[in-house]
Amino acid sequence: MGRAAESNPAAPRGRALRGALAVTALGAAGACAGLAGLTGLAVQRRALRRLQLRPDPFAGEPFGSLRGRPVSVRADDGTRLHAEIDGTDRTDLAVVFCHGWTLTQDSWHFQRKALRGHGRLVFWDQRGHGRSDGGARDGYALHRLAADLAAVIDATVPTGTPVVLVGHSMGGMTILRFADEYPDLIGDKIVATGLVCSSSGGLGEITFGAPALLARTTRRVLPHALGALGVGSAAAEKVRHLGREAATLLEDMIAFGPDGSPAAVAFAEQMMVETRLEALAGFLRSMITTELISDCASLAGARNLVIGAEHDLLTPAEHSLKIASCVPDARLEIVPAAGHMVMMERPDLVTDHLQKLLTSLPSTG
Secondary structure: OOOOHHHOOOHHHHHHHHHHHHHHHOOOOOHHHHHHHHHOHHHHHHHHHHHHHOOOOOOOOOOOOOOOEEEEEEOOOOOEEEEEEEOOOOOOOEEEEEOOOOOOHHHHHHHHHHHOOOOEEEEEOOOOOOOOOOOOHHHOOHHHHHHHHHHHHHHHOOOOOOEEEEEEOHHHHHHHHHHHHOHHHEOOOEEEEEEEOOOOEOHHHOOOOOOHHHHHHHHHHHHHHHHHHHHOHHHHHOOOOOOHHHHHHHHHHHHOOOOOOHHHHHHHHHHHHHOOHHHHHHHHHHHHHOOEOOOOHHHHHOEEEEEEEOOOOOOOHHHHHHHHHHOOOOEEEEEOOOOOOHHHHOHHHHHHHHHHHHHOOHHHO
16 A cells, blocks of 8 residues: 555556545445546546456356355344355365455355365355345444354354365455454364455555545544444435446446456446445444454464455555464465455466365365
């Protein structure tokens, strides 16, 4: 973070980010339509046209089409969570994938396709996301996610089967909190983890490259705005379909690197828009107000892979470096020319790193 726009090959994107930071903070909350007012409707349309004309290696990719055997999971507070299993006959190894904020299990599309046959693959939607129910409004906090993951593991993984946990962004934070809450399972039942573009804390200090004054103001105002948004989510949902073009541009600028696939950007925006507003606001508020998510010490008993991305604006590569520095023997990989959605931008690289992790485990030879 903090790179000067003039030294960044994506400088126009950086300038647009500065103008849209306040909107981005509430992005997908119905306020994203304000981007047009900040930059001008004509500018917005030109930007969208440039995005649509960008070379697209994943044009026609059937995002969201891969399905497994559905499993309904009850969290300890009664919330229904949706999970799916690929490879239900496998009991030698289970890989449980945890998606990020405003996404769904389908964000692992490429890895799901490539890793079939590598064990029992479990995908689930975090509460308030995808096919999972929302639960209580006050339940959208990081401390809830560890218990949700525990419930998913209990419902989808046979007793005695070793488990690898893979998480992206908030999904990685879910794993970190799980390790802190259930340390006796790490190194025993949980044999390895893969943390992709995640963070152990300090997300309230993220600036998106904005000037210091604007960043400080945003940090002061945003938690209160998100609280109000969560309370008023029912009314906001009614106008949420407005500003979809602006939301797509914000998704491209914030979540993807300089040359993100237009098809992948559109699918990420679709997942974001379909996330319940109370979940969007509640989890974001929890992430940016939790100074220390985990000290990562509980991961020491497992084999760990940490993946960061060069152009990640949401959980900058420095956050991956910090996690790796706190975990003995963790393998760190920084993917070049990619943003926060690295598993959809550079899927072959991410999948290759995960395959190496899986094949390094004694149970997989």
